[in-house]
Amino acid sequence: MDNAKAMDTPMSTTCYLDKDEQGKSIDVKKYRGMIGSLLYLTASRPDIMFSVCMCARYQANPKESHLSAVKRIMKYLIGTLSVGLWYPKGSTCDLIGYSDSDFAGCKLDRKSTSGTCHLLGNSLVSWYSKKQVSVALSTAEAEYVAAGSCCAQILWMKQQLMDYGLMLDHIPIKCDNTSAINLTKNPVQQLRTKHIEIRHHFIRDHVEKGDVFTAIEPTNGGNVIYGDNNTGKVIGVGKVYELMNE
Structure with missing residues (x-):
């Protein structure tokens, strides 16, 4: 992932994940570790919340298609390292x-x-x-x-x-x-x-x-x-x- 190309969005609008029962299985431990790391990041990155939660639904039996979706999220993060939440001073409490x-x-x-x-x-x-x-x-x-x-x-x-x-x-x-x-x-x-x-x-x-x-x-x-x-x-x-x- 070090030389991966940055992506503009965390998930494609044409991506529809399912169980992909015919797909090739991957390392469950590795997949769950990646999901855990991304879930930790959602504490400060609401823009990846939906995509990460979507991928997290397939931790029981992940396939290559699920791993590709997770890697896309990481590529998106690579391209948005400067993006974050802003809390200006003096805003109202409404x-x-x-x-x-x-x-x-x-x-x-x-x-x-x-x-x-x-x-x-x-x-x-x-x-x-x-x-x-x-x-x-x-x-x-x-x-x-x-x-x-x-x-x-x-x-x-x-x-x-x-x-x-x-x-x-x-x-x-x-x-x-x-x-x-x-x-x-x-x-x-x-x-x-x-x-x-x-x-x-x-x-x-x-x-x-x-x-x-x-x-x-x-x-x-x-x-x-x-x-x-x-x-x-x-x-x-x-x-x-x-x-x-x-």
Whole structure:
């Protein structure tokens, strides 16, 4: 990897990993070690979060195709050594959350992946990417579940800030799906949403209490982390450069 060519993105937009049962097996220990190192880096590099978590799903029986995807992430890191998070002095302490999902993104079980990020003022302080535990039957459901995950993290951060004397209410959670936003405000069970598990509806309670509120945010909204949410889906090189320059 010392002389490897740098890549512009951590994962190709045409890359769809699966079990690749016909592929050639590789050293499991080596693969898991590479994944472990990359997971450590995700603590400060949210731009590789989704790609690393995607590759981490195949640690039980990795193939050459999975190793190629991992090496691409490393090549991307080689080309972005100067990229990092910036925490400017004097920014506000307002909380804001963003959520997104890739509906039925996993080709094995058709489950969606939730991606969220949370900003304190203008500074990114928390991010999250995880495959949802159940199959979503619609984009609205997948986005609604992702918004619930975002809400849970926002509420935890709110409690932590109370120790510093910061009392925050009406914290915005931005989502790019109008139907999902309507679900957080309307307790009426609709035909297409009545099957959603009860535990996902806790966000409604906190919207009603005024702890948080949901608002629309277009996917190309211009947020460097959210605008096709690096924690929730793969984006192209053009979009990466556009967001980095903002």
